[in-house]
Amino acid sequence: MFHKPKMHSLHSLHEGLVERFVFKATDEMMQSFVKISGDINPLHTDVNFATSRGFDGVVVYGGILVAQISRMVGMHLPGRDALWSSLNIYFTHPLLVGQTAELEARVEHISEATSSIEFKFKITSQGKKLAKGSAGVQILKPNEQ
Amino acid sequence: MERTDLIDRINAIFREVFDDDGLMVTPEMTADDIEEWDSLSHIRLIVAHEIKFGVKFKTIEINDLKNVGNFIDLLKSKLD
Numbered sequence: 001m002f003h004k005p006k007m008h009s010l011h012s013l014h015e016g017l018v019e020r021f022v023f024k025a026t027d028e029m030m031q032s033f034v035k036i037s038g039d040i041n042p043l044h045t046d047v048n049f050a051t052s053r054g055f056d057g058v059v060v061y062g063g064i065l066v067a068q069i070s071r072m073v074g075m076h077l078p079g080r081d082a083l084w085s086s087l088n089i090y091f092t093h094p095l096l097v098g099q100t101a102e103l104e105a106r107v108e109h110i111s112e113a114t115s116s117i118e119f120k121f122k123i124t125s126q127g128k129k130l131a132k133g134s135a136g137v138q139i140l141k142p143n144e145q
Numbered sequence: 146m147e148r149t150d151l152i153d154r155i156n157a158i159f160r161e162v163f164d165d166d167g168l169m170v171t172p173e174m175t176a177d178d179i180e181e182w183d184s185l186s187h188i189r190l191i192v193a194h195e196i197k198f199g200v201k202f203k204t205i206e207i208n209d210l211k212n213v214g215n216f217i218d219l220l221k222s223k224l225d
Contacts, residue, residue: 085185111195113202114188138188 006079010115010139013107019076020104023068025060025097033061057096065095065123065131068103073137077105077119081140085116089133093125101125108134115139146224152217158197162190172214194220 034040042049043059050058066089073082095101101123109118116138123131152170160168163181176182182190195201200223210216 085188109192109196111188111192111201113195113204113207114191115204116188116192118192118196136189136192138185 003075004080005075005082006077007081008078008139009081010110010112010117013078013110013117015107015110017077017107018104019072020102021072021076022100022102023071024100025064025095027097029064030058030061030097033064033067037061037063039063055094055096057098060095060097060099062089062091062131065089065091065101068101068123069121069133069135072103072105072119072121073135077107078117078137078139083138083140084135085138086136087133088135089131091131093128093130095123095125095130099125101130105135115141146221148217148221151221151224154197155194155213155217155220158193159190162186162193170213172212172217174213175211198224200224 030044034045039061043053043055044050044061045058047058066087069087069089070084073084102125103121103123105119105121107117107119111117116136118134118136120134121132122129156168156170159170160166163179163186165179165181168179176187191202191207198220200220202219202223206219210219
């Protein structure tokens with residue numbers, strides 16, 4: 001599952017470049033996120049509560065979707081030399097545990113002056129858009145000797 | 146674009162980046178005048194201007210700036 005991060009530089013990227021991957025929301029992810037966040041809200045932990053509130057199952061933490069954006073930044077856009085600087089995100093539909101989703105990111109802007117990029121992203125599952133937004137990432141350079 | 150219109154648009158971007166509705170840019174202003182103007186907010190500031198005005202800056206152009214007045218001149222030169 002784990003590969004080495006890509007090593008994009010400003011010059012190996014171009015506006016319009018698209019990266020995407022598919023992920024599955026698992027029980028293990030949910031349990032790990034409880035440990036990380038301390039969030040045991042029943043919408044994410046109690047199927048009876050979740051269904052009583054109109055959902056078809058336990059709702060995946062939004063933070064897990066954000067974790068996949070972190071994966072996009074740190075492994076793909078730009079990969080190894082990333083320093084994540086901003087995130088705007090809108091959640092539009094829930095992802096349920098056991099479902100798969102696709103994260104797609106498109107480079108919208110490359111700034112040579114600041115060695116940074118902006119990309120827009122969307123997360124979709126079963127034809128529905130679950131989240132959308134944008135992120136800004138600085139591309140670090142080695143210290144000059 | 147008239148210089149006053151340009152300054153109004155720049156001012157709006159500064160207010161958004163630094164989350165300060167009362168901020169008024171002046172030609173003499175520098176990073177020392179705004180507490181939140183650090184390296185990361187500097188990147189947001191430059192990128193926001195690039196995107197909103199549809200221009201690109203070069204590293205050397207940004208490094209040569211001494212104050213906001215220099216920045217206004219640089220941006221105006223790219224738009225004219």
